[in-house]
Amino acid sequence: MVSIGDYYSFIPCAPGVSDKSAKVFVAGHRGLVGSAIVEKLKQHGFTNLILRSHAELDLTRQADVEAFFASEKPEFVIVAAAKVGGIHANNTYPADFIGINLQIQTNIIDSAYRNGTKKLLFLGSSCIYPKFAPQPIPEDALLTGTLEPTNEWYAIAKIAGIKMCQAYRIQYKWDAISGMPTNLYGPNDNFHPENSHVLPALMRRFHEAKVKGLKEVVVWGTGSPLREFLHVDDLADAVVFMMEKYSGLEHLNVGSGKEVTIKELAELVKEVVGFEGDLIWDTTKPDGTPRKLMDSSKLAGLGWTPKISLKDGLVDTYKWYSENVKQ
Numbered sequence: 001m002v003s004i005g006d007y008y009s010f011i012p013c014a015p016g017v018s019d020k021s022a023k024v025f026v027a028g029h030r031g032l033v034g035s036a037i038v039e040k041l042k043q044h045g046f047t048n049l050i051l052r053s054h055a056e057l058d059l060t061r062q063a064d065v066e067a068f069f070a071s072e073k074p075e076f077v078i079v080a081a082a083k084v085g086g087i088h089a090n091n092t093y094p095a096d097f098i099g100i101n102l103q104i105q106t107n108i109i110d111s112a113y114r115n116g117t118k119k120l121l122f123l124g125s126s127c128i129y130p131k132f133a134p135q136p137i138p139e140d141a142l143l144t145g146t147l148e149p150t151n152e153w154y155a156i157a158k159i160a161g162i163k164m165c166q167a168y169r170i171q172y173k174w175d176a177i178s179g180m181p182t183n184l185y186g187p188n189d190n191f192h193p194e195n196s197h198v199l200p201a202l203m204r205r206f207h208e209a210k211v212k213g214l215k216e217v218v219v220w221g222t223g224s225p226l227r228e229f230l231h232v233d234d235l236a237d238a239v240v241f242m243m244e245k246y247s248g249l250e251h252l253n254v255g256s257g258k259e260v261t262i263k264e265l266a267e268l269v270k271e272v273v274g275f276e277g278d279l280i281w282d283t284t285k286p287d288g289t290p291r292k293l294m295d296s297s298k299l300a301g302l303g304w305t306p307k308i309s310l311k312d313g314l315v316d317t318y319k320w321y322s323e324n325v326k327q
């Protein structure tokens with residue numbers, strides 16, 4: 001039997017982004033993901049990138065976004081702008097995480113469709129899946145169970161983004177696709193002490209402890225949760241790959257396929273940074289989802305695989321941090 005997904009996965013003459021002079025709008029180009037995508041597009045020879053900083057274009061403002069699309073008419077759009085943060089930020093600012101993300105993605109997706117964009121890629125996150133999803137998590141685990149409470153607001157916004165792309169594909173035969181990255185890291189990450197994700201938070205904390213000669217560093221939770229990490233250059237590579245090769249109703253998982261416990265991650269970051277003191281576990285802080293390893297075999301089946309190991313990626317990120325972040 002042909003499912004609705006199979007039927008609408010094919011749009012006649014759905015264009016991939018192959019013309020290197022095509023106008024490509026990367027929303028959020030100064031962030032971790034957006035900056036890596038811009039570099040990757042340049043490496044692939046794209047010459048006509050449309051970029052706006054947050055100060056130049058506030059994507060939560062519907063009228064401004066509509067005016068921008070009406071005047072620029074980008075042919076391809078990659079949505080890497082969002083309100084993003086780690087477990088503490090998600091848990092502390094639920095209104096921002098649901099409200100800002102719904103506004104940004106809705107404004108961009110609708111304006112892109114109405115102004116003739118040929119293809120749009122929306123980025124979600126592995127937190128869209130139920131807290132106790134089967135592992136590794138297949139795409140069809142979406143909406144099969146209760147979400148992790150620390151990030152349900154953000155997850156609901158991201159699920160709405162996937163569904164909006166699907167609805168526009170079904171109703172308008174428009175080529176909107178979605179990619180769900182696992183936990184990302186790399187140059188240009190957010191190293192805020194409380195609001196960032198675990199990897200940049202620990203890199204900064206270990207680095208500062210090394211510089212100050214401290215004997216101990218506090219790490220949140222029990223250390224037992226498992227996380228899958230992907231270097232942002234691999235994610236950027238997958239994004240360009242999907243823009244060129246994928247046109248389908250279903251969102252695609254983008255992961256490394258490798259998981260570590262937070263304790264193992266902390267030991268690895270400690271080693272790369274060269275901090276020699278002890279780890280103290282603050283179990284008053286939440287662990288979040290116990291495990292979220294994604295099944296990325298659909299993307300692998302199309303021919304994409306990650307290349308950067310966690311160790312190499314950490315060394316690369318710490319080099320960038322040492323050279324670029326004010327001490």
Ligand SMILES: NC(=O)C1=CN([C@@H]2O[C@H](COP(=O)(O)OP(=O)(O)OC[C@H]3O[C@@H](n4cnc5c(N)ncnc54)[C@H](OP(=O)(O)O)[C@@H]3O)[C@@H](O)[C@H]2O)C=CC1
Pocket residue numbers: 027028029030031032033034053054055057058059060079080081082083084104123124125126180181182183184185188189190197
């Ligand atoms: N980092 C991760 O581990 C993961 C990220 N993702 C997804 O990847 C995407 C990018 O995340 P990431 O690069 O990490 O996030 P960042 O916070 O590094 O970058 C987000 C970018 O969006 C911009 N932005 C935010 N709000 C607005 C606004 N109202 N108007 C214009 N620009 C705005 C930010 O600009 P400014 O800083 O000036 O506000 C920033 O440049 C998101 O969709 C996220 O959900 C998915 C899985 C994991």
Ligand SMILES: C[C@H]1O[C@H](OP(=O)(O)OP(=O)(O)OC[C@H]2O[C@@H](n3cnc4c(=O)[nH]c(N)nc43)[C@H](O)[C@@H]2O)[C@@H](O)[C@@H](O)C1=O
Pocket residue numbers: 084085086087088090125126127150151154182183184194195196197198199201202219220221225227262285286287288289
């Ligand atoms: C990408 C993903 O990121 C978020 O989910 P998360 O994976 O739980 O994110 P996290 O990186 O903040 O934490 C991972 C683990 O690490 C532990 N942990 C230890 N020490 C620190 C620490 O110092 N900071 C942080 N942030 N976590 C720490 C922490 O307690 C947790 O067990 C979502 O909200 C959502 O944004 C999303 O989609």
